Amino acid sequence: MRHEISILIIGLFVVLTTASATAAVLSARAPKPLSATLTNLTQRINAWWVMVALMTVAFFFGRYGMTILFALISFAALREFVTLTHSRRSDHWVLLGMFGIVIPVQYWLVWTAWYGLFVIFIPVYCFLLMPAITALHGDTERFLERVSAQQWAIMIAVYCVSHVPALLTLNVPGFEGRNLLLVAFLIIVVQGSDVLQYIFGKLFGKHRFSPKVSPSKTWEGLIGGLVASSLLGALLAFITPFSPLQASAVAFVACTMGFLGGLVASAIKRDQGVKDWGHLIEGHGGMLDRTDSLVFAAPIFFHLVRYFWTV
Amino acid sequence: MNRLSLRTFPLLQTATSVGLSALARAVTGVRPIWSGCQPSDRQRIYFANHTSHGDFILLSACLSERERATTHAVAAAEYWRKSRLRRFIAEDMLSSVLISRQWTRPEENPISVMLSVLDRGHSLIIFPEGTRNMSDELLPFRSGLYNLSMARPEVELIPCWIENMSRVLPKGQFLPVPLLCRVVFGAPVAVAPGEERRAFLERARAELLALNPRPDRDE
Numbered sequence: 220m221r222h223e224i225s226i227l228i229i230g231l232f233v234v235l236t237t238a239s240a241t242a243a244v245l246s247a248r249a250p251k252p253l254s255a256t257l258t259n260l261t262q263r264i265n266a267w268w269v270m271v272a273l274m275t276v277a278f279f280f281g282r283y284g285m286t287i288l289f290a291l292i293s294f295a296a297l298r299e300f301v302t303l304t305h306s307r308r309s310d311h312w313v314l315l316g317m318f319g320i321v322i323p324v325q326y327w328l329v330w331t332a333w334y335g336l337f338v339i340f341i342p343v344y345c346f347l348l349m350p351a352i353t354a355l356h357g358d359t360e361r362f363l364e365r366v367s368a369q370q371w372a373i374m375i376a377v378y379c380v381s382h383v384p385a386l387l388t389l390n391v392p393g394f395e396g397r398n399l400l401l402v403a404f405l406i407i408v409v410q411g412s413d414v415l416q417y418i419f420g421k422l423f424g425k426h427r428f429s430p431k432v433s434p435s436k437t438w439e440g441l442i443g444g445l446v447a448s449s450l451l452g453a454l455l456a457f458i459t460p461f462s463p464l465q466a467s468a469v470a471f472v473a474c475t476m477g478f479l480g481g482l483v484a485s486a487i488k489r490d491q492g493v494k495d496w497g498h499l500i501e502g503h504g505g506m507l508d509r510t511d512s513l514v515f516a517a518p519i520f521f522h523l524v525r526y527f528w529t530v
Numbered sequence: 531m532n533r534l535s536l537r538t539f540p541l542l543q544t545a546t547s548v549g550l551s552a553l554a555r556a557v558t559g560v561r562p563i564w565s566g567c568q569p570s571d572r573q574r575i576y577f578a579n580h581t582s583h584g585d586f587i588l589l590s591a592c593l594s595e596r597e598r599a600t601t602h603a604v605a606a607a608e609y610w611r612k613s614r615l616r617r618f619i620a621e622d623m624l625s626s627v628l629i630s631r632q633w634t635r636p637e638e639n640p641i642s643v644m645l646s647v648l649d650r651g652h653s654l655i656i657f658p659e660g661t662r663n664m665s666d667e668l669l670p671f672r673s674g675l676y677n678l679s680m681a682r683p684e685v686e687l688i689p690c691w692i693e694n695m696s697r698v699l700p701k702g703q704f705l706p707v708p709l710l711c712r713v714v715f716g717a718p719v720a721v722a723p724g725e726e727r728r729a730f731l732e733r734a735r736a737e738l739l740a741l742n743p744r745p746d747r748d749e
Contacts, residue, residue: 298559302710308700314707497710498561
């Protein structure tokens with residue numbers, strides 16, 4: 220596995236260095252003051268350096284690192300989601316429970332690989348008990364809206380995100396002890412697809428995909444990004460239990476889900492009247508702006524692998 | 531020095547202020563939005579909406595370490611002198627200025643207490659609604675803001691809108707929910723020549739309300 224990880228790290232380093240160099244050349248040639256797009260591009264690339272560095276460190280700590288890192292990502296994402304949606308004073312204890320109980324329990328289930336409870340803890344137990352607590356408080360004003368927002372918050376920010384480290388619990392024959400590479404594959408392909416869609420969109424984008432929901436998404440960006448990230452998937456087949464063809468198919472499904480995740484996240488932001496979820500990551504916005512695609516891709520990827528590749 | 535003066539425990543107060551600011555940032559990711567003014571060492575009176583004990587911690591977390599050391603929150607003596615612990619927290623740890631509503635002796639007069647702090651060159655954080663507000667509307671302002679400005683016109687009055695704190699730590703709760711907060715600092719407000727008390731207070735209140743970045747949402 221050490222061999223594959225070295226290749227990945229060198230590959231990412233080369234890609235980021237190329238990106239930084241390109242941005243520097245573009246900035247040097249462009250008229251001053253720099254356009255907003257170019258400034259944002261540099262900020263985004265700088266943030267990528269930090270994110271890749273953090274992921275790499277977490278990787279070296281293996282299962283511990285991944286579980287803790289994604290629990291923290293869930294915390295940041297949940298905070299952004301709950302901040303944006305409506306709640307009332309009487310929701311205080313439910314909100315506290317989402318941070319103080321739901322996140323720790325879900326990640327403990329990931330840690331102990333208790334699959335049976337991991338998949339139903341939030342969609343069954345939290346789904347039923349949280350509105351019950353809200354009802355017991357007796358505040359019925361905008362009740363359905365409040366409990367729906369709470370359900371969405373933990374499904375998106377905790378349940379879906381937790382499927383990334385849960386990949387480490389899958390038992391793929393002939394792939395024992397190398398599950399970290401599945402995590403790397405998913406993240407590189409899905410985040411790579413975001414970047415590729417952005418690049419294809421900026422270079423060739425003409426026809427808007429869905430002007431009402433997200434004006435920046437174009438057909439050219441989507442198709443170029445999906446084709447390129449499927450190829451990227453095939454290229455990365457050597458770190459997975461998949462054949463190159465399978466890898467590109469899985470990458471295609473994951474990246475399509477990722478695109479839909481971005482679309483849904485845009486719809487929620489538009490409905491709530493904001494442009495970004497937060498300001499945690501310079502140039503990108505909040506944690507959810509960066510992870511919306513991963514949120515939608517992770518559970519589907521997890522179950523594809525589990526259904527077709529595990530025993 | 532009478533017992534109303536600021537007691538100073540420099541180490542304890544610095545440690546508290548650094549610790550609380552770090553905590554406020556970790557829990558709420560608080561960000562200052564300097565929309566109408568810039569951070570400065572000028573002597574100022576920050577006035578803000580008040581829904582939670584966390585309000586002034588959030589506001590001072592947005593100031594520089596140096597400014598924080600000379601900026602004091604004004605709080606109700608009736609509440610913070612109720613027990614020794616509360617008094618220790620308010621006066622010794624947070625170096626708050628406690629004022630009394632039912633004052634009798636002249637040196638307890640809230641205005642003179644606040645003026646004595648200003649006269650040492652320090653800044654104040656005040657909540658002109660006079661209490662932690664449980665309703666959805668900003669309450670009418672009490673007169674202190676006007677009186678202070680008339681007495682010390684050279685001190686800038688800065689409106690500060692504290693967002694979301696009522697959801698993070700509502701009145702009556704002690705565990706904060708981690709939600710993102712912002713503090714919007716507006717342009718200085720001053721008493722216009724000949725402006726009367728009510729008109730000024732109403733205008734200051736409107737200036738503060740206008741800073742709410744999301745007025746459409748009810749909290």
